[in-house]
Amino acid sequence: MTHQPSFSQAEFAAKKKITRREKFLARMETLLPWAQLLAVIEPFYPKGERGRPPVGLERMLRIYFLQQWYGLADEALEDALYDSQALRDFARIDLAAEGVPDATTLLKFRRLLETHDLCQGLFAAINADLSARGLRLREGTLVDATLIAAPSSTKNEKKQRDPEMHQTKKGNQWYFGMKAHIGADRDSQLVHTVVVTAANVADVTQTAELLHGEETQVYADAGSLGVEKRAEIVALERKIDWQIARKRGAIQAMAEGAEKRAVRAAEKLKASVRAFVEHPFHIVKNLFGYRKVRYRGLAKNGHQLYTLFALANVVIGGRRAAAGA
Numbered sequence: 001m002t003h004q005p006s007f008s009q010a011e012f013a014a015k016k017k018i019t020r021r022e023k024f025l026a027r028m029e030t031l032l033p034w035a036q037l038l039a040v041i042e043p044f045y046p047k048g049e050r051g052r053p054p055v056g057l058e059r060m061l062r063i064y065f066l067q068q069w070y071g072l073a074d075e076a077l078e079d080a081l082y083d084s085q086a087l088r089d090f091a092r093i094d095l096a097a098e099g100v101p102d103a104t105t106l107l108k109f110r111r112l113l114e115t116h117d118l119c120q121g122l123f124a125a126i127n128a129d130l131s132a133r134g135l136r137l138r139e140g141t142l143v144d145a146t147l148i149a150a151p152s153s154t155k156n157e158k159k160q161r162d163p164e165m166h167q168t169k170k171g172n173q174w175y176f177g178m179k180a181h182i183g184a185d186r187d188s189q190l191v192h193t194v195v196v197t198a199a200n201v202a203d204v205t206q207t208a209e210l211l212h213g214e215e216t217q218v219y220a221d222a223g224s225l226g227v228e229k230r231a232e233i234v235a236l237e238r239k240i241d242w243q244i245a246r247k248r249g250a251i252q253a254m255a256e257g258a259e260k261r262a263v264r265a266a267e268k269l270k271a272s273v274r275a276f277v278e279h280p281f282h283i284v285k286n287l288f289g290y291r292k293v294r295y296r297g298l299a300k301n302g303h304q305l306y307t308l309f310a311l312a313n314v315v316i317g318g319r320r321a322a323a324g325a
Helices: 007-013 020-031 034-044 057-070 074-083 085-091 103-115 118-132 203-210 248-252 258-287 298-324
Strands: 140-149 166-170 173-185 191-198 217-220 241-244
Touching: 020 057, 020 085, 020 298, 034 057, 034 103, 034 118, 057 074, 057 085, 057 103, 057 298, 074 085, 074 103, 103 118, 103 298, 118 298, 140 203, 140 258, 173 203, 173 258, 173 298, 191 203, 191 298, 203 217, 217 258, 241 258, 248 258, 258 298
Parallel strands: 140 217, 217 241
Antiparallel strands: 140 173, 166 173, 173 191
């Protein structure tokens, strides 16, 4: 899509300070593999053969990414595009020539992605591009899960909580919502697998689903103890070095001495590697602000999580490229 800036855009660009938002969007502009992403959606996107002409595909994809980065509802995103020149520049919108796509158009685009399972395709396309750049997903996998809260109130039309979400206890605190399980590459910290379940599903039951099939070593927390004995893992019929954290209580119960010190040192080494799996969670929850589910049901939220972790991979890949430059 060619982009000819208007006079107002040129005046905005001449201001003295470049904001953090502009820096972030400029970085995403250069890092995202636009051609590959558009190729995933293009076969399913309306051709405009009847009815009003559709908004350009690239523009809709750019707006969709803005929605994920800033955690905006459809109506709020429409308002934000009218308010912010930085967002309009990224979306290639010139108000002197055209309006902002309305909330209904944004809703239909998101439903198109969900109907044809295209968010997973975007996730795969971004990972393929990062792999082509030298960030390989191969020998080691870090597995972990995080709780995502869902509204527990029953003050809604159906007078009930989301039936696909469940409550679980972590420590002394009860949580209601869902759980995002991920498998991340040990060396690059890029997420290669995402699985979404209700919050009460045990981490160990999803470990086999989080392996890409070529790793020889897996790191996990104490929630995955005994995973190597599970039937689905035994059925893999390949040797995996399982680096599973011991339970803290079991270590504390050991007698003081050389053996306990050695176990603590070994656990510290495992934890220092396993900690890298927190980076994608940090980006999704803190940088993108995704701390609570937006939709009802696991399916819709699962589609969104594929997009969020794909965009988190772009951020991680960009940081690693900058560090290695």
